[in-house]
Amino acid sequence: MRQLMGRGLLAAGLVAAGVLVTPAGAQAASADIVLSQVYGGGGNTGAPYANDFVELYNRGTATVPVTGWTVQYASATGSTWSRTTLSGSIAPGHWYLVAEAAGAGGGAPLPTPDASGTTALSATAGKVALVTNATALTCSRGCVTAAGVKDFIGYGSTASSSETAPTPNLSNTTAALRNGAGATDTDDNAADFTVTAPNPRDSASGASLRIHDIQSTGHLSPYLGKAVTGIPGIVTAKDSKGFWMQDPNPDTNPATSEGIYVFLNAAPSQLVGDSVTVNGTVNEFRPANTSTNLTTTEITTPAVTLVAHGAALPAPTVVGQGGRVPPSTVIEDDANGDVEAGGVFDPATDGIDFWESLEGMRVELDDPAVVGPTNTFGEVPVVPVGSTTRTNRGGIVLQAGDANPERVVVDKTLAPTPTVNVGDTLSGAVVGIVTYAFGNYHLAVTATPAVASGGIQQEVTTTPGAGQLSVATFNVENLAPSDPQTKFDALGRAIVTNLKAPDLIAVEEIQDNSGATDDGTVAANVTLSDLTAAITRAGGPAYTWREIDPVNDQDGGAPGGN
Structure with missing residues (x-):
């Protein structure tokens, strides 16, 4: 009796585990092709589109051939799978539309599909697998790790298999859309997908924006101030506030840059060589907000999605x-x-x-x-x-x-x-x-x-001969009394040794007695006295000096230095 009871409890425990805690997928997030959208309400009452459809997206950095792959569907708890065979390839940043069965209630036609099948998907709950071969799956649970499964979605609360957790229920007017324009993949269907109005995209509907689109042919981005999503790139360098990334698949126009800075306003966790996609807002950063400086194009307030580590840097x-x-x-x-x-x-x-x-x-x-x-x-x-x-x-x-x-x-x-x-x-x-x-x-x-x-x-000038007057100009690089004595001594030696102590020196970049402190001081007598003393210590003559005090903050020089 105790043995039978134990078996009964064990079986019940397994059933409960299967229903309540679907095991998370053991495979890593797909580095390239993912299921990016599922819609099963096509042709139903109130449906915006006549057909069910499944959409794929290439979140990677290289074109991927999909000939011989299949998109497979099973009911929420079923283990019988219908297959639609794919052909062709998917370029990075592009979608691929798979049209399925049409309903009887009407709706708009889909964009021209890249592949077509006759599978009728449930409008509310089901399972869809992207499989890299033509062999039909046979699983009801644990399908995420089945042989050949590239990506998987369980949609609706009753789906018996999913990546971590299924999406909420769909309807005749809603689809499950992968976040980040198709690029977000954390192997959690509930987190990675949003239930919203369907938005079918085929390979001809255009790729998501690339860096060269944002940079464009000009000094200012045509997308300035606009939100952008799913921008792919490889992290090439990083500093304390963000990172640079570059598209490994450039266009053919040398006038459009393939690199951009992503401003995080914090130390980045990304590594050089990470393949990422970025959502954010395009901004033009102007150094010191000074009108005479050009801007650099950047993406601000970013959400960064890791695609893969260890990608090769663009040459x-x-x-x-x-x-x-x-x-x-x-x-x-x-x-x-x-x-x-x-x-x-x-x-x-x-x-x-x-x-x-x-x-x-x-x-x-x-x-x-x-x-x-x-x-x-x-x-x-x-x-x-x-x-x-x-x-x-x-x-x-x-x-x-x-x-x-x-x-x-x-x-x-x-x-x-x-x-x-x-x-x-x-x-x-x-x-x-x-x-x-x-x-x-x-x-x-x-x-x-x-x-x-x-x-x-260092050059050394010729010593002037008898009857010659030597005149020189000498830039002392914003010399101020607060500079170290070593600077004064070096300047003194240069005047005596290299310039041969000219009879007359026009000195440039002498700062006033308070240096760069903008306190109204304009006299530079202390600076000049310290300089002439350094010349004398270096073996030169005892120079006298003359100056005309400038008008405070009016006559050039470093700010405050006059």
């Missing part, structure tokens, strides 16, 4: 010889004052448009030449090999007809930059993300470049 676009060659003389020649408001967007001839067309993308410069020393912000101006017109010490000459549009600033946003000087070379492939900051396009390198020294030495 960097080579800039320079053997790749895209930037304009050599013209920055902009057809805009009337504001490149964002007018002019022709022409990356082939306008430097400002050339770098804009690469915004947010991985770019490679091979052995770029250093045309300026590393500054206090870790920034290094470089030009691609072959750039002209160069100085005899390795710089590049600014001329009336040549504003050096090929010049780009290597910065340390993502990796430290080396200390270099004019005439050096950053050896090998220098790879980074094209960004923009304060009047210049930048290359945020993702690894510290190696350096080949050009061997440049």
Whole structure:
């Protein structure tokens, strides 16, 4: 008696477990093709469409062939499966529409289906499987992990199998639509799908937006301020507030960037190499909100869905010889004052448009030449090999007809930059993300470049002869009394040793006695006295100085420094 009772309790327990706690799918979320919509009310009373349908979506980054696959349907608790055979392939970011049986109550025709069958789906509850072969399933429960099942949905509360939990019941006027325009997949039907009005999409109805659509051919996105969904990309780099991503399937137009920044306003959890889709709002970020700065296009308030880890990064676009060659003389020649408001967007001839067309993308410069020393912000101006017109010490000459549009600033946003000087070379492939900051396009390198020294030495002028008057200009780089003594000493040595203590020196960038503090001070007598004392300590003459105090905050210089 006790043995029979035990068996009875065990059987009841199994039944209860099957009804109340459907096991979650053991398989990982599909990296590419998923069931994105199910509708079973076609042709019923009040139905908006004449046919039932199942919709697929490619949330991955490569085209997937589906010839020989099947979409299969069984009733909510049944184990007999009807099959519809698929053919063709599905491009990334595209849908695929499978039309099924029509009802007798009318409704609008579906868009042209990509495959057709005769299966009549329940309007309220059922099970649909995407299977990578033609073999009919035989399961009622546990179907998620059945052989060949690529993706699965249980819809309606009575569905005997589902990914984690089924969706709510559907109706003649509602379908189950996968969130994120088809891209969201956490292996939980209840969480991944929303029950709402049906929206059938076939492969001809167009893909979801891509990054190049958002970037477009211009400095401002045509989608500025608009919500976008299901934007696919590979995470290529990240900083403390977000990440850059790039579409691994570019269009054929070099004027449209394939990269974009996703602004999280927090440290990203995403990893470089993650394949993701992003929902959010398109924004144009202007540094310091200063009108003279250009904007960079970004996606804000994002919801990020992981597709897969470890995707291959898109190959960097080579800039320079053997790749895209930037304009050599013209920055902009057809805009009337504001490149964002007018002019022709022409990356082939306008430097400002050339770098804009690469915004947010991985770019490679091979052995770029250093045309300026590393500054206090870790920034290094470089030009691609072959750039002209160069100085005899390795710089590049600014001329009336040549504003050096090929010049780009290597910065340390993502990796430290080396200390270099004019005439050096950053050896090998220098790879980074094209960004923009304060009047210049930048290359945020993702690894510290190696350096080949050009061997440049500080110049030493010729000592003036008898009867000669020596005159020099000297930039002391915002010198203030608060600067360290080492700076004053170095300037003193340069004047005595390198300039040979000229008879007359016009000094540039002397700050007032309070430095950059904007407190009304305009006199610079302390700064000048400290500088002349440093010259004397270095073995030079005892200079006297003359200045005319500027009008506070009116005569240029660093803010507050006068």
